[in-house]
Amino acid sequence: MKHKLLDYLRCPLCAATLSLASVARYEEAEIMDGELACDSCARMFSIVRGVPRFAMPEKVAADKAATAENFGWQWQHFVQSDELYADQFLGWIAPVRSEFFENKLVLEGGCGKGRHTQLAADWGAREVIGVDLSDAVETAFAATRQLENAHIVQADIYHLPFGRVFDYAFSVGVLHHLPDPQGGFRSLASKVRAGGHLSAWVYGAENNEWITRFVDPLREKFSSRIDRRALLHLSKFPTALVYLATKLVYGPLNRLNGGSRFARHLFYNDYLSSISHFGWQEQHTIVFDHLVAPTSHYIRREDFEAWWRDINAADVTIGWHNKNSWRGFGKI
Ligand SMILES: C[S@@+](CC[C@H](N)C(=O)[O-])C[C@H]1O[C@@H](n2cnc3c(N)ncnc32)[C@H](O)[C@@H]1O
Numbered sequence: 001m002k003h004k005l006l007d008y009l010r011c012p013l014c015a016a017t018l019s020l021a022s023v024a025r026y027e028e029a030e031i032m033d034g035e036l037a038c039d040s041c042a043r044m045f046s047i048v049r050g051v052p053r054f055a056m057p058e059k060v061a062a063d064k065a066a067t068a069e070n071f072g073w074q075w076q077h078f079v080q081s082d083e084l085y086a087d088q089f090l091g092w093i094a095p096v097r098s099e100f101f102e103n104k105l106v107l108e109g110g111c112g113k114g115r116h117t118q119l120a121a122d123w124g125a126r127e128v129i130g131v132d133l134s135d136a137v138e139t140a141f142a143a144t145r146q147l148e149n150a151h152i153v154q155a156d157i158y159h160l161p162f163g164r165v166f167d168y169a170f171s172v173g174v175l176h177h178l179p180d181p182q183g184g185f186r187s188l189a190s191k192v193r194a195g196g197h198l199s200a201w202v203y204g205a206e207n208n209e210w211i212t213r214f215v216d217p218l219r220e221k222f223s224s225r226i227d228r229r230a231l232l233h234l235s236k237f238p239t240a241l242v243y244l245a246t247k248l249v250y251g252p253l254n255r256l257n258g259g260s261r262f263a264r265h266l267f268y269n270d271y272l273s274s275i276s277h278f279g280w281q282e283q284h285t286i287v288f289d290h291l292v293a294p295t296s297h298y299i300r301r302e303d304f305e306a307w308w309r310d311i312n313a314a315d316v317t318i319g320w321h322n323k324n325s326w327r328g329f330g331k332i
């Protein structure tokens with residue numbers, strides 16, 4: 001943890017400032033182990049292996065903890081990076097472009113292995129803070145610690161240890177895994193200053209009936225409950241199908257003269273062609289990610305629109321992404 005992160009941290013219980021009570025170990029300028037103390041209610045929070053810890057997954061509600069445990073495992077196993085992440089990220093947060101990050105104070109809700117925290121830092125954010133509930137913070141910290149303007153915090157998105165100070169907050173692929181997606185969205189929005197901006201990307205209900213009908217029962221009753229190493233191996237079978245289909249059919253047909261007329265009629269074409277550029281490891285991550293989640297909500301456009309109205313956001317743009325998900329951007 002870098003000293004300057006202290007300027008932004010607030011007690012998640014009483015919102016007061018925090019002080020560095022003790023440091024047990026430094027690695028260069030990074031505080032690796034130590035304690036933070038609330039200046040008002042005197043609660044203590046640990047810094048462990050470079051990450052301030054505001055929520056221990058074992059102390060949060062069982063449904064949230066199961067999600068954190070599975071994703072924590074996932075992001076400690078799938079630690080690869082891919083040069084296609086930047087374009088994929090911009091697709092999720094459109095109309096935001098990389099220049100938008102310049103000089104902004106940025107918050108990421110549910111940073112996983114930190115791939116987007118890293119991009120935000122590279123794109124010139126003044127400071128970017130990636131928050132995650134799970135052990136994924138270990139991977140995210142390792143991936144971002146060399147970046148002067150990147151910080152990782154372990155916390156629950158419902159109890160964020162910050163004031164209402166951020167110029168921009170975003171959350172990609174997280175809210176639909178929460179027990180109350182809209183509550184998570186509201187909590188994230190509550191940390192954006194007036195005039196700042198917010199982006200969110202969630203699974204859509206529309207066009208995903210085949211998942212909710214056939215894949216979800218399997219995910220809920222089986223794949224999210226079995227041993228994760230077993231799922232790692234079992235998920236290679238559906239990944240092989242996706243891999244062959246995208247490499248032999250979807251990719252080539254969609255690249256033919258900028259997309260053949262036939263390709264547009266293929267099942268789930270927009271999404272499958274969007275992942276056709278990825279190699280085996282990334283496609284395996286995507287399939288595993290879908291199967292490991294204990295909770296997944298599929299959100300209707302009208303419900304997503306209502307979330308933005310509820311926080312009184314202005315200039316909201318909501319877009320259909322790959323014809324299977326919703327991305328939103330608005331001003332607070
Ligand atoms: C599908 S991953 C997406 C990670 C990242 N946004 C990305 O796109 O690479 C969902 C992430 O949300 C995190 N998460 C789930 N529940 C959370 C909560 N209550 N508070 C904070 N993070 C949470 C998980 O630990 C996981 O890392």
Ligand SMILES: [Zn+2]
Binds near residue numbers: 011013014038040041
């Ligand atoms: Zn306090």
